[in-house]
Amino acid sequence: MQDPPIWQRLLAALAYLLPLSDAIPFGKALLLQFPVLQLLALPALPLTYVQQAIPFGGLVLFLVLFLLVVRNNKVPYLIRFNVLQAILLDIVLVLLTLAFETLLGSLGGSFAVRTLENTIFLGSLVLVLFAMVQSLRGKEAEIPTVSEAVRMQLS
Numbered sequence: 404m405q406d407p408p409i410w411q412r413l414l415a416a417l418a419y420l421l422p423l424s425d426a427i428p429f430g431k432a433l434l435l436q437f438p439v440l441q442l443l444a445l446p447a448l449p450l451t452y453v454q455q456a457i458p459f460g461g462l463v464l465f466l467v468l469f470l471l472v473v474r475n476n477k478v479p480y481l482i483r484f485n486v487l488q489a490i491l492l493d494i495v496l497v498l499l500t501l502a503f504e505t506l507l508g509s510l511g512g513s514f515a516v517r518t519l520e521n522t523i524f525l526g527s528l529v530l531v532l533f534a535m536v537q538s539l540r541g542k543e544a545e546i547p548t549v550s551e552a553v554r555m556q557l558s
Contacts, residue, residue: 406541407481415485415538419531421464422492423447424454425500426531430524432517443528461497465490473556480557485538487553488546492530499523 407415424447427434434441454460472478473487507516534544543550 407479411479411481412539412541415481416535418468418482418486418489419492419534419538420447420450421468421489422496422527423531424451425461425493425496426524426527427451428500429496429520429527431520433521433524443532465493481538481541481543483557484543484553485534487556488534488544488549491549491552492527492534492546496523496527 423444427444427447430440430444434444450464454464457463468486468490473483473490475483503516503520507519530546534546537544
């Protein structure tokens with residue numbers, strides 16, 4: 404089996420900037436404490452600014468990616484797979500953000516909340532880096548449950 408061209412692998416890897424941009428707020432404390440981690444978040448900043456500059460930017464970006472990339476059979480499978488997987492990871496992060504704002508907002512910056520936020524950030528960072536490396540290798544990033552859901556949607 405022939406490896407996908409480099410442009411497909413790069414576009415597939417770029418899709419994971421979406422969940423990375425939504426994971427950054429969870430890592431505020433870590434990013435301040437360890438400035439070297441800011442280098443890992445740097446590629447997602449332009450996407451974050453676009454989402455904030457456009458009203459309902461996250462929703463618009465989701466709809467554009469879903470309708471123009473995931474549902475377009477002319478787009479190569481590797482790109483569609485990784486974009487949909489990135490969207491699903493992003494949905495989980497958005498739901499976690501909403502849960503934190505509503506349920507844990509009253510607890511503020513307690514140690515337990517900061518620890519949970521750091522765990523979410525580091526877990527997201529590891530998932531995104533793993534998925535990006537796999538995409539650049541031309542492989543599907545196997546994330547349990549998420550990859551299965553993606554395959555069901557694309558078949």
